[in-house]
Amino acid sequence: xxxxxxxxxxxxxxxxxxxxxxxxxxxxxxxxxxxxxxxxxxxxxxxxxxxxxxxxxxxxxxxxxxxxxxxxxxxxxxxxxxxxxxxxxxxxxxxxxxxxxxxxxxxxxxxxxxxxxxxxxxxxxxxxxxxxxxxxxxxxxxxxxxxxxxxxxxxxxxxxxxxxxxxxxxxxxxxxxxxxxxxxxxxxxxxxxxxxxxxxxxxxxxxxxxxxxxxxxxxxxxxxxxxxxxxxxxxxxxxxxxxxxxxxxxxxxxxxxxxxxxxxxxxxxxxxxxxxxxxxxxxxxx
Amino acid sequence: xxxxxxxxxxxxxxxxxxxxxxxxxxxxxxxxxxxxxxxxxxxxxxxxxxxxxxxxxxxxxxxxxxxxxxxxxxxxxxxxxxxxxxxxxxxxxxxxxxxxxxxxxxxxxxxxxxxxxxxxxxxxxxxxxxxxxxxxxxxxxxxxxxxxxxxxxxxxxxxxxxxxxxxxxxxxxxxxxxxxxxxxxxxxxxxxxxxxxxxxxxxxxxxxxxxxxxxxxxxxxxxxxxxxxxxxxxxxxxxxxxxxxxxxxxxxxxxxxxxxxxxxxx
Ligand SMILES: Nc1ncnc2c1ncn2[C@@H]1O[C@H](COP(=O)(O)OP(=O)(O)OP(=O)(O)O)[C@@H](O)[C@H]1O
Ligand SMILES: [Mg+2]
Numbered sequence: 001x002x003x004x005x006x007x008x009x010x011x012x013x014x015x016x017x018x019x020x021x022x023x024x025x026x027x028x029x030x031x032x033x034x035x036x037x038x039x040x041x042x043x044x045x046x047x048x049x050x051x052x053x054x055x056x057x058x059x060x061x062x063x064x065x066x067x068x069x070x071x072x073x074x075x076x077x078x079x080x081x082x083x084x085x086x087x088x089x090x091x092x093x094x095x096x097x098x099x100x101x102x103x104x105x106x107x108x109x110x111x112x113x114x115x116x117x118x119x120x121x122x123x124x125x126x127x128x129x130x131x132x133x134x135x136x137x138x139x140x141x142x143x144x145x146x147x148x149x150x151x152x153x154x155x156x157x158x159x160x161x162x163x164x165x166x167x168x169x170x171x172x173x174x175x176x177x178x179x180x181x182x183x184x185x186x187x188x189x190x191x192x193x194x195x196x197x198x199x200x201x202x203x204x205x206x207x208x209x210x211x212x213x214x215x216x217x218x219x220x221x222x223x224x225x226x227x228x229x230x231x232x233x234x235x236x237x238x239x240x241x242x243x244x245x246x247x248x249x250x251x252x253x254x255x256x257x258x259x260x261x262x263x264x265x266x267x268x269x270x271x272x273x274x275x276x277x278x279x280x281x282x283x284x285x286x
Numbered sequence: 287x288x289x290x291x292x293x294x295x296x297x298x299x300x301x302x303x304x305x306x307x308x309x310x311x312x313x314x315x316x317x318x319x320x321x322x323x324x325x326x327x328x329x330x331x332x333x334x335x336x337x338x339x340x341x342x343x344x345x346x347x348x349x350x351x352x353x354x355x356x357x358x359x360x361x362x363x364x365x366x367x368x369x370x371x372x373x374x375x376x377x378x379x380x381x382x383x384x385x386x387x388x389x390x391x392x393x394x395x396x397x398x399x400x401x402x403x404x405x406x407x408x409x410x411x412x413x414x415x416x417x418x419x420x421x422x423x424x425x426x427x428x429x430x431x432x433x434x435x436x437x438x439x440x441x442x443x444x445x446x447x448x449x450x451x452x453x454x455x456x457x458x459x460x461x462x463x464x465x466x467x468x469x470x471x472x473x474x475x476x477x478x479x480x481x482x483x484x485x486x487x488x489x490x491x492x493x494x495x496x497x498x499x500x501x502x503x504x505x506x507x508x509x510x511x512x513x514x515x516x517x518x519x520x521x522x523x524x525x526x527x528x529x530x531x532x533x534x535x536x537x538x539x540x541x542x543x544x545x546x547x548x549x550x551x552x
Contacts, residue, residue: 016351056465079471087469095466097491107488111471143495157470 001067008062040217041242086163092154148179308424440516
């Protein structure tokens with residue numbers, strides 16, 4: 001069952017002189033097994049939007065249905081929703097608090113009142129899902145880890161709740177390329193294991209490489225949506241609203257403009273390499 | 287919950303009260319507080335309310351915003367009220383189990399409640415109409431004479447500036463961490479007292495960690511810009527007493543004199 005959002009608007013500081021509109025009449029649908037990307041300039045409302053997915057923010061206007069349940073329903077147990085929709089915040093490493101990695105990851109499952117055996121199993125699973133050796137890491141202090149490792153522990157903390165949907169807010173922000181690749185790899189594997197994923201990102205490259213469908217947010221509204229190929233074909237428009245396209249898309253467009261006949265469908269470096277090789281060979285043959 | 291906190295919050299609009307010199311406002315606030323405790327009859331509080339009303343009216347701060355400042359302290363006010371009501375010895379008018387309600391108790395409790403409310407509103411007017419920077423500038427300048435006896439006025443003011451500056455940041459941070467833990471199934475609102483206190487650990491540990499980190503970063507940034515205390519520092523915006531400040535002082539003097547007169551003559 002999907003997450004369905006309809007006509008959602010949200011103001012911070014409603015009714016005060018500091019009122020700001022964060023999201024404005026947003027509608028979207030996230031189906032099971034989807035891999036959805038959300039991009040937008042800073043302040044476009046991405047983080048505000050995704051906090052509606054698990055009821056951390058309740059809709060002021062519009063509805064959010066999680067598997068058919070309205071999150072504004074009074075009888076609804078929000079804890080259940082938060083188990084179902086795992087939300088990894090921007091810079092999640094700042095939420096770590098326990099003495100050991102094990103205890104920190106176990107925090108979520110314990111809050112769900114699971115039995116100790118089950119908790120242990122889930123912690124082990126979650127840590128392995130983000131690429132750790134369970135025995136090596138479990139007794140370390142989370143504060144002694146590197147930034148990228150901390151972040152993976154934090155993600156494991158959410159995965160240990162066994163969510164059906166995983167929503168990640170800028171999971172690669174501030175990491176070096178190696179840390180970034182590791183996290184993106186983990187996310188890709190999670191999706192291959194049938195998890196529904198929503199990825200908020202600034203990085204056009206990450207989005208191009210991973211997601212199946214993109215929503216582009218601009219000043220609180222959904223400005224564009226479609227597959228990465230469709231969205232990136234509007235590169236001028238994306239630039240106007242403060243976003244870019246993957247560098248390879250720029251490259252291919254430029255090459256095309258200058259007379260090299262290359263299909264400009266490619267979004268990743270690998271695809272681009274092939275397209276260029278193909279184009280050059282084709283050009284030579286002709 | 288955190289959003290109701292108006293103590294220390296600045297409400298930036300243009301008004302005569304906002305334009306007053308912070309030193310004048312601080313002094314008037316101090317005299318105002320003294321006046322609250324000088325008053326010994328209910329009628330005189332009308333005077334206080336009128337004075338306060340004048341300030342609120344001139345300040346253009348919406349009354350709703352002002353009233354909201356009392357809400358977080360309502361519990362304290364209620365406790366004070368009942369302790370005074372039940373614990374003051376005197377002429378008994380009603381017995382309530384082990385407690386006696388006395389005529390003096392009612393009077394005392396009423397006074398305390400009114401005083402506290404007026405105290406909070408009055409002092410929050412100071413912070414609502416004065417930006418934290420100006421406020422600490424004012425305090426520093428008022429404390430300057432005490433430098434001779436070794437009071438580190440500048441350092442105290444700087445500490446206050448920094449503390450005030452970080453209140454909103456820390457509140458934002460608290461909210462963020464709270465949300466992150468709620469996303470992991472945390473529950474800060476239900477359960478008994480012990481459970482609730484325990485549930486704060488996942489909030490407080492990250493909060494302290496980040497507060498220390500921030501303090502470290504700030505110290506580094508200040509040092510990188512060669513900050514070294516108050517000696518020979520000049521200000522971009524020097525404080526100056528002008529005409530409206532004199533007028534404010536005059537009105538406040540009249541108010542204060544009337545309060546004293548009410549105590550002496552009635
Ligand atoms: N706690 C808050 N209080 C008041 N306003 C807020 C708060 N959080 C966000 N805003 C405002 O709401 C708007 C949307 O913010 P949001 O954090 O959702 O953007 P974002 O797309 O996630 O940005 P970024 O890419 O920088 O993370 C911004 O204008 C922001 O200033
Ligand atoms: Mg954000």
